[in-house]
Amino acid sequence: MFAGSAACLVVTLCITIGIGTSFAGAGGVNTAGFGLGDSVVSEDASQTEALGVASDTGVRESSQLANSAQRDITKGIEAIEAKEEADRIAAEEAARAEEEARIAAAAEKQAEQVATNPPAIDLSEVDFSVGKEAFIEEWTARIDAYLAGSPLAGQGVTFATAAWDNGVDPRWSPAISNTESSKGAVCFLPYNAWGWGSSSFSNWEEAINTHVAGLASVYGHTITYSAAQKYCPPNYDHWFSSTLSEMQRI
CATH class of the missing domain: 1.20.5 (Single alpha-helices involved in coiled-coils or other helix-helix interfaces)
Known part of the structure; x- marks a missing residue:
């Protein structure tokens, strides 16, 4: 009986010592022994x-x-x-x-x-019935007075004679010279005081006779609103009123 108990004790001690040794060798709990260590850490x-x-x-x-x-x-x-x-x-x-x-x-x-x-034209009639000599005498004096001090000064007789010869109002050409060139002061071509096409002239006499004859053949006896529209299309209303005003001064 004692011998059997001793044997059991020895077995128990061996098992205990083995387990202890396992724990001691692992430095603590050996999780590998329980099938956990690597899988748990890896997860x-x-x-x-x-x-x-x-x-x-x-x-x-x-x-x-x-x-x-x-x-x-x-x-x-x-x-x-x-x-x-x-x-x-x-x-x-x-x-x-x-x-x-x-x-x-x-x-x-x-x-x-x-x-x-069209605007009304307030101009006294030009009397051609007085005869050439009286006509030229009257209008030469009036036109010379109007052109005094300008480049066209002294050309009254030329204007008056051309007006008689062509049956044109003697005031029209001198007045246009003022509208177009301030009575010959700013001609765009030599002796062309009327903006007359692209013409240049040798002297005032040639220029005046050409212009008055052109008025008679293209624009009529005296100033009209339709003549202004033809003579200066871009600014005919101003051209008409300015020229008419000058004619009334002569």
Whole structure:
């Protein structure tokens, strides 16, 4: 009985010593002995790595989304601003076109009114019945007085004689010289005081005779509104009133 108990004790001690030795050799609990160590550590590391990757991926995706959103908003704002500017320019152009059309319509209406109701001509009649000598004498004095101090001074007799010979109002050519060149002061061609085509002349006598004869053949006996429209199309209304005013002074 004692011997059996001793044997059991020895076995128990051996087992205990073996287990202790195992613990001591491992420096603590030998998890490998329980089938846990490597698999648990490996799983923890994998989870940690996965979490790290997921975290980095999330940060990058968030950053990309933020940048994408910022770019999209900027483009949208630029598009809106561009459209607003285009609309503003279009509105200004439409308003300008409307104003120009209104001005053009008013000018056209005014031209129609003037054409159908030309200004009245207040000129005393030129009396050709007095005879050539009396006619030239009277109009030479009046034209010389009008041209005094100008480059055309002293040409009254030339104007009066040309007017008699061509049956033209003797005031018309001298008055046109004032409208076109300030009585010969600013001729655009030599001795051309009337803006008469592209002609130049050798002297005042040649120029005056040519101009008065041209008035008779193309424009008529005296100034008219239709003659002004033909003589100076771009500015006929002003031309008419200015020339008529000068004729009234002679």
